[in-house]
Amino acid sequence: MKIGVVTFPGSLDDRDAQRAVRLAGAEPVALWHGSHSLEGVDALVLPGGFSYGDYLRCGAIASLSPIMTEVIDAANKGMPVLGICNGFQMLAEAHLVDGGLIRNDHGNFVCRDQKLRVENTDSAWTSDFAVGQEITIPLKNGEGGFIADAETLARLEGEGQVMFRYVDVNPNGSLNDIAGVRNARGNVVGLMPHPEHAVEAGFGPDTDVAMRSGVDGLAFFTSVIKQALVNA
Template identity: 75%
Template sequence: MTRIGVITFPGSLDDRDAQRAIQIAGAEPVALWHGSHDLEGVDALVLPGGFSYGDYLRAGAIAALAPIMSEVKDAAAKGMPILGICNGFQMLVEAHLLPGGLIRNAHQQFIRRDQRLRVENADTAWTSDLSVGQEIVIPLKNADGGYIASESELDRLEGEGLVAFRYVGVNPNGSLRDIAGIANERGNVVGLMPHPEHAVEPGFGPDTSAAMRSGVDGLSFFSSAIAAVVAQAA
């Protein structure tokens, strides 16, 4: 069975939710600790949402220097699927595993909403079960979710197809070019601000036209990772 690690940092809030999402998708969740140097032989990694180290200095900046991040960087270089969700996305950019940065929302307010996204890249380890142009609804909750990068970097991301998700309908935090998530060149590392782990189980996800709280669009992230691991092992 595919084993996907979820790293808990001081201030992580959504680590248990990510573990449950992994289990529902059909993989084995493995709890990992920020102070460890042992990835325990996992096949993929999730850096979860929350407020690691109280968001002191900058959101994700201290977590990017945690002991386990040395192993995360090595795993990323070897092609392991790694997903950063919200605070985890902030960690990935602070650790320079993904380009750009994330700053305070343009309206200076914490936001919580079910957010529509458009899939821009379906060739990553975390998006292969989605389709380019597909619109999905994923819960969003952040205060420092504004994605920024230089114009030249933004042009590169666009030109190389590294924008993974884009906000649709409303840009909730002022992210440049409506960017909600990006991938690295290899496609194994993905970061996004919305929370797919909160849209994996009927009765607990976003509302849909079929029924209240029935949205499970987030499940495809985890099933994609499982497929990527299986393909690597074949």
């Protein structure tokens, strides 16, 4: 399976996302924002970073990139797309997921190992989790406050489109402690925390077992690989 990772000007975590794809057992394909080719990939990751210096709005200019025409088209046809942090902001700006991300309510950048509760596993990227499971993956953002109007929020909650919720601490003022959502179809998932930073023992968050041993992020990537095998 080939999973494309799109690099935008100002992407930071594209290489980490490629590495996560490789460790999960798929072939990462580096894609370029200025291209119109998805190079035959089976799924896509929009990585974290600060594309275009967060000018205009986080993810806004990147969402107008040439390759986003193909990304949006593929997403609408059912290709699995995962947006992480800045990638989540791009998904929101491209209207591939509902809601928006605004500056953290406390005004500060936050960087921490964040506990999340898996609220729903019915998506291309979450089938290897269990509903109610608590996971810990790194979070690092300045504008991660998830918001949506009351009607949209009720629909996201009612339709099971809230995938992850912050546990213990709401780090950015997100409504209903929402850390990640999916589109109605379930192929597009966006979240602020970074699963690609918790995929290899020695480099992940601390756990009760050992320092830096957390690999809770790996299941995002193994989930999409398994789905591809099922569909093959």
